[in-house]
Amino acid sequence: MAEPTLDQLRARIDRLDEILVHTLAERFRQTAKVGALKARDTLPAFDPDREARQRARIETLAKEAGLDPDFAQHIHGLIVDQVKDNHRKISGEQ
Numbered sequence: 466m467a468e469p470t471l472d473q474l475r476a477r478i479d480r481l482d483e484i485l486v487h488t489l490a491e492r493f494r495q496t497a498k499v500g501a502l503k504a505r506d507t508l509p510a511f512d513p514d515r516e517a518r519q520r521a522r523i524e525t526l527a528k529e530a531g532l533d534p535d536f537a538q539h540i541h542g543l544i545v546d547q548v549k550d551n552h553r554k555i556s557g558e559q
């Protein structure tokens with residue numbers, strides 16, 4: 466089979482970017498619901514046990530997928546930090 470052209474490769478990348486953005490938007494919609502529950506029940510934004518489990522899972526998933534696990538942790542950490550900022554704003558927690 467012929468090698469994909471530059472345009473074809475870029476079309477695939479654009480599609481993957483679209484999936485990433487939609488996936489992130491959906492994740493934030495779901496975490497916003499968690500934030501509302503936590504604010505209602507006066508629970509803290511940060512759940513260290515949950516995050517430790519997520520970090521271990523991300524490490525495994527990244528290795529299985531052939532993605533640099535440190536890079537995966539970095540990206541996941543940025544997303545989770547943004548979620549916690551959002552939760553703190555909802556609840557008024559400092």
Ligand SMILES: C=C(O[C@@H]1C=C(C(=O)O)C=C[C@H]1O)C(=O)O
Pocket residue numbers: 496499500510511512513515516519544545548549552
């Ligand atoms: C969304 C939550 O709140 C925080 C954000 C998390 C996330 O974005 O995955 C995970 C743990 C919490 O520190 C949660 O507790 O599930």
